[in-house]
Amino acid sequence: xxxKNFFELNFKDLKNFLIKELAVEEKxxxxxxxxIWQSVYKKGSFEINNLTTFPLELRNKLNRLMSLQRPKxxxxxxxxxxxxxxxxxLFDGNEVECVYIPEKTRATLCISSQVGxxxxxKFCHTGTQRLVKNLSYAEIVNQVMIAKEQINDWxxxxxxxxxxxxxxxxxxxxxxxxxxxxxxxKDKEGLNYGPKKITVSTAGIANKxxxxxxxxGTYLALSLHAPTDDIREMIMPINKKFKIKDLIKQCKYxxxxxxxxxxxxxxxxxxxxxxxxxxxxxxxxxxxxxxxxNLIEFNPWxxxxxxxxxxxxxxxxxxxxxxxxxxxxIRRSRGQxxxxxxxxxxxxxxxxxxx
Ligand code: SAH
Numbered sequence: 001x002x003x004k005n006f007f008e009l010n011f012k013d014l015k016n017f018l019i020k021e022l023a024v025e026e027k028x029x030x031x032x033x034x035x036i037w038q039s040v041y042k043k044g045s046f047e048i049n050n051l052t053t054f055p056l057e058l059r060n061k062l063n064r065l066m067s068l069q070r071p072k073x074x075x076x077x078x079x080x081x082x083x084x085x086x087x088x089x090l091f092d093g094n095e096v097e098c099v100y101i102p103e104k105t106r107a108t109l110c111i112s113s114q115v116g117x118x119x120x121x122k123f124c125h126t127g128t129q130r131l132v133k134n135l136s137y138a139e140i141v142n143q144v145m146i147a148k149e150q151i152n153d154w155x156x157x158x159x160x161x162x163x164x165x166x167x168x169x170x171x172x173x174x175x176x177x178x179x180x181x182x183x184x185x186k187d188k189e190g191l192n193y194g195p196k197k198i199t200v201s202t203a204g205i206a207n208k209x210x211x212x213x214x215x216x217g218t219y220l221a222l223s224l225h226a227p228t229d230d231i232r233e234m235i236m237p238i239n240k241k242f243k244i245k246d247l248i249k250q251c252k253y254x255x256x257x258x259x260x261x262x263x264x265x266x267x268x269x270x271x272x273x274x275x276x277x278x279x280x281x282x283x284x285x286x287x288x289x290x291x292x293x294n295l296i297e298f299n300p301w302x303x304x305x306x307x308x309x310x311x312x313x314x315x316x317x318x319x320x321x322x323x324x325x326x327x328x329x330i331r332r333s334r335g336q337x338x339x340x341x342x343x344x345x346x347x348x349x350x351x352x353x354x355x
Contacts, residue, residue: 003067007138007145010180011037011187021065022058032058034189040068041190044145044154070142073150083335087347088146090115090139094132095347098143098167099340100151106161111143113178114169115349119203121223122235123267124343125301126168132349134174140181143167144191164199166221168345172205172212182216195219201265206242209250213257220254221263221294222247226273227281235272244285252289261327264293267343268309268317279320292327299333299341 009017015033018024024032035053039045046068051059074095075087084100099110115132117124144163153159163185165171171178178200185193200212201221212220224247226232232239251262264286268274286293295318298308309317314330321328333341 003065005138006036006040006066006068007070007142008136010137010184011189017066022061024058036062037187037190041145041184041187042154042192044149046070046149070145070149071139073146076150077338077340079335079338079340081334083338083340084150085335085338085340085345086143086146086150088143090135092133094349096135096139096143096168096349097340097345097347098147099335099345100147100160101334102159107159108162108164109144109147109160110164110167111140112167112169112345113140113165113171113174115347116351117169118173119170120237121203121225121343123225123269123298123304123306125304125339125346126343128303129168129346129349130351131169132351134177135169137177137180137184140165140177141184141191144185162197162199163193164201164221166199166201166342168347170203170205171200172202172208175208175211179212179216182218196260199263203236203238204242204247205238206246206250209247209254213254217258219260219263220251220258221265222251223267224264224293225267225269227278227285231273231278235269248285248288251291255290260290262289262291264291265296266293267296267298268314269298270307270309272306274309274313274317276317276320279317283321283324283326286321286324286326292329293321294329294331296331296342297333299336299344301339301344301346 015029018029018032039051048063071088071090073086074089077085082102086098088096094115096112096115098112101108114134116129117126118131120127151159185191185198195218198218199221200218203223229239229243255262295314298306318328318330335341
């Protein structure tokens with residue numbers, strides 16, 4: 001019989017598996033499931049033989065029927081600023097990137113939700129790679145497990161304090177897998193990331209925002225990048241489908257359910273969206289729902305047609321927003337030298353032709 005991969009089971013599936021395949025008694029199944037779950041997700045133990053809370057016979061049976069195999073790292077790049085980018089080779093041979101960004105008092109792990117992307121945002125490197133596939137929830141969660149293993153992050157006090165779904169892909173075009181992955185990341189018996197330690201970032205798939213408010217409930221970041229439909233449509237084709245007013249409506253709803261400000265992301269593109277007029281238009285938009293804005297330095301990549309806005313101009317832009325009473329932060333770029341910064345991720349995976 002083919003072994004079942006542990007990571008392809010959520011907690012409920014795991015319980016069913018133990019009942020059906022290992023004939024664990026109903027009254028013990030919750031306890032046994034918790035024992036495995038905690039040992040893997042809390043302690044980072046990837047050997048069934050170490051599961052000493054299991055009687056030997058059960059452990060041997062489990063060893064035969066279940067594997068704890070994880071995808072492997074195909075390449076590691078470390079930036080001058082300490083950022084690490086891992087290229088991960090999935091079991092099917094596709095490759096995906098995730099990025100570890102340490103700061104003084106916290107560290108963020110940026111993970112991917114798809115291999116490639118359908119969106120084609122003109123300033124984003126991932127947009128030049130066609131969508132290859134949606135990641136399964138196991139493949140999403142395993143980026144976290146692999147990173148934790150690399151930096152030995154299994155103490156109660158976490159090294160990776162925050163997780164952002166801001167890597168490759170559009171999380172809301174892989175909604176179900178992202179939802180289950182977030183459930184696993186949040187699980188108190190396992191990885192135990194609070195909902196306010198996780199951020200899901202969307203390019204603005206407006207019709208999924210209400211579902212996410214009710215079912216995912218993490219911080220939400222919206223990649224806005226323009227104050228008007230005209231400008232947004234030029235740089236983000238998705239705006240043809242979902243207009244800014246749809247986004248505002250759904251963000252209002254999101255913040256009313258989740259009770260947190262939405263983070264607007266705004267990549268500063270020279271002479272495209274960085275005028276003082278744009279800043280003033282943004283202020284009007286920001287008045288409509290609880291939000292703050294993150295001004296992002298544009299990270300160039302080979303072949304891109306845009307230039308970054310000069311630093312002093314970004315600061316002036318931010319000031320207009322701050323003086324109107326809103327929070328505007330400037331996100332310093334990290335990991336640029338290894339193409340690990342926002343919008344620089346891309347892998348060589350290509351969609352296999354249908355035969
Ligand atoms: N598809 C989702 C998740 C990707 S998040 C989304 O769009 O939100 C990646 C973030 O980096 C997005 O805000 C994206 O717009 C931004 N980004 C893309 N290319 C960039 C670049 N070259 N420089 C800086 N930020 C970029």
